Amino acid sequence: AQKITQTQPGMFVQEKEAVTLDCTYDTSDQSYGLFWYKQPSSGEMIFLIYQGSYDEQNATEGRYSLNFQKARKSANLVISASQLGDSAMYFCAMREGGSNDYKLSFGAGTTVTVRA
């Protein structure tokens, strides 16, 4: 079964507007962490934001915020005031707490295209 599901293969957003990228996850662990990465066309993976399962507040990092709804098992990424440089593929990933290693499970990704 898929541990991370990203249902939006591609999205278009107007420059300066906000965009929400969906991510749902599946785990039976009580302790886990959720990560979002950005992958520009050049290929490198850039870490954006982290949300822990026990964090009471939604994570924020600059223009990135995470809408964490634990009961619904969703961790949606919100990018505010979109810029042309935000055009990239975005991946949601999960680290489950039951393991002693720090493996990540990745979703299929969402391609974001920002229009001028």
Add this chain to the structure above:
Amino acid sequence: DGGITQSPKYLFRKEGQNVTLSCEQNLNHDAMYWYRQDPGQGLRLIYYSQIVNDFQKGDIAEGYSVSREKKESFPLTVTSAQKNPTAFYLCASSIARRSGGRSNQPQHFGDGTRLSIL
């Protein structure tokens, strides 16, 4: 600056040939990982290592091999047994849990190697 270096950036493999992808890090991380990414898809874990001289299979280890003789290096060999090797390969590292790493610490990635069949 600290980081992860992958080489080469592009690699071509002939039928029946083994090829080795290099991954070096100077972040002093104990844990290292290899992922495969197919076009338009997410990353899948091939192998990972938490300590020198030890490594574990990931989800798609068949047709691949690794070694971890030094903390800084985690080369991946794509063997002739891997029938569909064309993909983008990403190496990553992180602080290991055994080293006091916390679960909120992300994996850091290299720039990747694109492997194609000739």
